[in-house]
Amino acid sequence: MSDVPEAPGTSDAPVVPGAPAVPEVPAVPGVPAVPEAPAVPSVPALPDSPDSVAASEDGWRRLDRRTLLVTVVVMTGVVVGAGVPTGIGLSGALPPGEVFAWLLGGAVLLIGGGTGADYVRWRRTRYRMGPERAELHTGLFLVKRRSLARERIRTVDLTANLLLRLLGLVKVRIGTGEQTGGESTLELDPVTRAEGERLRTELLGRAPGAAGAPGEGMLAVLDPAWIRYAPLSFVPVALGGAGIGGLFQVADWFGVQNRAIHWAGDQFRGISPVWVVALIVGLAVATGLAGVVAALALWIEMWWNHRLEREPGGTLRVRRGLFTSRSISIEERRLRGVELVEPIGVRLVGAARVDAIATGLAQDDDAEEMDQKTLLPAAPRAVADAVAARILREPASPTSTVRLVPHPRAARARRLRWALSSVLLPLAVVAALGLLLTDVLVVIAAAGAVVLLPLAVLMALDAYRGLGHGLGGAYLVARSGTVRRTTVALQRGGVVGWTVRQSFFQRRTGLLTLTATTAAGGGAYHVYDTAEGEGLTFAAEAVPGLLEPFLIRERAAERPSGPGR
């Protein structure tokens, strides 16, 4: 709890060549000078010397000064990345000396401006971990002051990209259980690694349980062989496509896109169609291969050195990353269950990944934030179940032991109807157009029907087989999905309400969809198309006392007309 004064930024700083990039005064034209304290009278004045980065007497600290170096490097990268194509583009129109002068001016302006702005940010940012609240003051004209009650802090995440890691720095995100996004997050960018670790243990370790309690220690360590699951997702396709798109984009920058296409067209002329087909197939294979390679590389960067451990005091911690290292801590008190996710490719080879259902995890749309909840990447199903059990401190994972009640046949009919109509309607349109215009479309529609109909039926049947729900100990288990099958094990105590939905068609076939709302994860977990009575009984049992008063339990009860108030 005590704020031990230490000097982040000076203690274990590696010797950095070129460190003098830190200016004493922002001597950058166009960047406003730092206004003096009067702008924010209530902020405790900091000693002016930039060397006093250590905690002042009242516990206020600054970010690490080397953020300026990071900014210089990043801006230099931007300048090089933007400057080289611009230089090439301009070199045709202007004499080389003038081009160089323009580029140099732009580079100085960008690097200087960016660094100056970062200097101001650094000067104006301070944070304090008081006994009651964690506070962060930042901003130039509009001073933002955020303070979080210490007892409400739920997550402290550390990330460091390659540059930060070389400098021994980390970015710290301190979050509460709120789901309101950015407003309840403090971001310290950057502090030294030691300071980051100190903040993490200090902020999360306030309730140290018995050290060495059962279930602590390493829960899962990455097996490099799991990389075989990386190409089985949709990532390779997306990456391959993005690669091709990127090539065209680059060609477009240099104004040769049309030329490239024409060139390709010229090559095809006078070649037999067999070769054209072979070439197209070859191109597709090459794209696929490129996608696979990219997916493998992405997997290595994301998951390298992945460790999942339970720390004393009940915090789950995930550490991973090859270049960008990430440390994600989830307080166990915040955990409401786990989700076993099986995308179809991964499922076909018998693997699954484990996501946490926890309150207060970032819910941003950011792809990087999405991975925050993943505790274990795609791994063999048995391993995933074992890890899930260890995470939940259960002898066996509810996701594997609970016998799931299958859903009524009407649910299968519904899925078949959806599948058939989603295939037949577009094909019918194509066929109708074909009858009006050209026979080719009719042939295409027929071929599509031959290929797509069995596929749709298979998927519908698979989706139906996947449906199931059940209760196991303290957990409610629900499974659904075919392209992305999820098996949710949600703590029954974590359910904060029920929503029951019934469409007109569901009513006719005696089905309904149950939704357990919860403070954690996605906020709601569904049990699709259960039998009406059985589903309601299940919901009532899962959360005792909640649904019971609103149920009618006899057969063929006439619909009461409900007296007014």
Added chain:
Amino acid sequence: MATGEGTRLRPPNNSLNERAIGWWRVQWLTLTVVVAGILAVLGALIAPARAWLLIPAAALAVLGLACTALIPVWWFRVHRWEVTEEAVYVRTGFFWQEWRIAPMSRIQTVDTVRGPLEQLFRLSTVIVTTASSKGAVRIGGLDHELAAELAERLTRITQATPGDAT
């Protein structure tokens, strides 16, 4: 598998204020007038496409008027609510019927909202949120005095309940 055969949710005890029918009617009517009106004005201005615009406008106007006449009455029969000591229970919708149950112990905030139209009809909407981002329960179309009283009662009960409701 056969457990719970015949189990159903009973309708909540209370209906909304009858003025809600008028409130819904005005909403439907506004929608109809705006959509059909825009089409009609365009039809009047664009001579070549007149038939193509005026016929849909007329069709939408008829449909909208039918909705204005029928749907609010229908809704009034279906939309019901109930507050017990343990939970808030609301039923809405006809084609997509929905029952929402939020336990008192998990309620985080109780808001009363009155839009301009609702004020005209002296109605209020009570919105009860839980810790779930998807679990808000709305009771729209309550008499505004009743709504205020209800909100106060809910706030009192939830304040007396310990815990952070997650």
